[in-house]
Amino acid sequence: MVGALAPQIDISxxxxxxxxxxxxxxxxxxxxxxLIDLFIQALWLEEGLADNTRxxxxxxxxQLAQWLDHQAKSSLCTASxxxxxxxxxxxxxxxxxxxxxxxxxTVRKFFRWAAREGHIEAGxxxxxxxxxxxxxxxxxxxxQQVEALLEAPDLHTVQGLRDRAMLETLYATGVRVSELIAxxxxxxxxxxxxxxxxxxxxxxxxxxxxxxxxxxxxxxYLQRARPQLQGAQPCDYxxxxxxxxxxxxxxxxxxxxxxxLQAGIEAPISPHTLRHAFATHLLNHxxxxxxxxxxxxxxxxxxxxxxxQIAQHRLQAIHRAHHPRA
Numbered sequence: 426m427v428g429a430l431a432p433q434i435d436i437s438x439x440x441x442x443x444x445x446x447x448x449x450x451x452x453x454x455x456x457x458x459x460l461i462d463l464f465i466q467a468l469w470l471e472e473g474l475a476d477n478t479r480x481x482x483x484x485x486x487x488q489l490a491q492w493l494d495h496q497a498k499s500s501l502c503t504a505s506x507x508x509x510x511x512x513x514x515x516x517x518x519x520x521x522x523x524x525x526x527x528x529x530x531t532v533r534k535f536f537r538w539a540a541r542e543g544h545i546e547a548g549x550x551x552x553x554x555x556x557x558x559x560x561x562x563x564x565x566x567x568x569q570q571v572e573a574l575l576e577a578p579d580l581h582t583v584q585g586l587r588d589r590a591m592l593e594t595l596y597a598t599g600v601r602v603s604e605l606i607a608x609x610x611x612x613x614x615x616x617x618x619x620x621x622x623x624x625x626x627x628x629x630x631x632x633x634x635x636x637x638x639x640x641x642x643x644x645x646y647l648q649r650a651r652p653q654l655q656g657a658q659p660c661d662y663x664x665x666x667x668x669x670x671x672x673x674x675x676x677x678x679x680x681x682x683x684x685x686l687q688a689g690i691e692a693p694i695s696p697h698t699l700r701h702a703f704a705t706h707l708l709n710h711x712x713x714x715x716x717x718x719x720x721x722x723x724x725x726x727x728x729x730x731x732x733x734q735i736a737q738h739r740l741q742a743i744h745r746a747h748h749p750r751a
Contacts, residue, residue, distance in 0.1 A: 457490040457501045464535055485531040502545055510553055529553055565701040570690050577684035583650035588680055590646035591664050597639035599703035599721050602696040606672045608663040631722050
């Protein structure tokens with residue numbers, strides 16, 4: 426009989442011996458690194474999360490595993506809720522409340538997955554507490570500041586024509602920077618005036634209107650600049666570097682900072698700032714919140730509702746500045 430030949434396993438030697446009874450898993454990892462790798466694979470297979478998001482989960486969990494090993498002589502399988510809370514609030518890590526809460530989200534997601542897969546007991550993460558943090562509104566730009574930024578690139582150069590087209594597209598569509606640099610030429614339908622955005626958060630694709638200004642600038646870039654940037658080597662990406670390759674997020678971030686400086690914008694700015702400006706200005710001009718949610722690619726309307734607070738703050742500022750009895 427097969428059962429009689431099966432080796433007898435002493436569960437007291439298992440790394441998770443303190444865990445409560447759980448379902449048996451055929452993927453039981455030998456160490457924390459393997460467990461983390463399995464989780465990261467699951468994020469990709471089940472949720473289609475982007476590389477940067479998976480990298481953030483991986484970094485948080487590796488830091489937690491190292492802390493548990495050195496500070497608590499424990500592991501992901503054996504860590505107690507108290508040890509996990511100590512890591513979240515460790516003063517040597519100097520975490521901001523927002524960082525603590527991001528790590529907390531990582532821990533909760535990881536332990537729920539690990540319990541579902543039978544690697545640990547369920548419920549270990551439920552007692553963990555979030556850090557208190559003030560509501561932080563994303564920084565946006567006024568319409569005048571956006572106009573100054575869009576006018577900053579030198580249109581007498583191929584790089585300037587490219588930068589103007591990229592900035593116009595970012596502001597006209599509200600796409601994420603990762604989505605902007607991933608655009609390929611065939612994703613643009615100039616007859617319909619839309620672009621196809623592939624692989625947004627959660628792997629969701631969407632169609633976004635371009636608008637006349639952005640479409641005009643893209644067409645000029647395609648005619649006058651892109652052929653010179655591309656050179657002899659073919660490349661499908663819409664926006665190219667001077668080496669004829671697709672642009673990185675870091676390279677575009679440097680371009681945004683340079684043009685903001687030229688435009689005299691002293692407020693904090695990043696490529697994501699134009700996404701915030703896109704949503705805020707739509708709302709200020711009467712756009713429906715649900716429509717903005719679809720354009721931004723938010724899966725939850727609560728994520729989009731932050732822009733209503735920005736609009737309210739803007740109205741309050743206008744009232745204070747111009748009303749005689751404010």
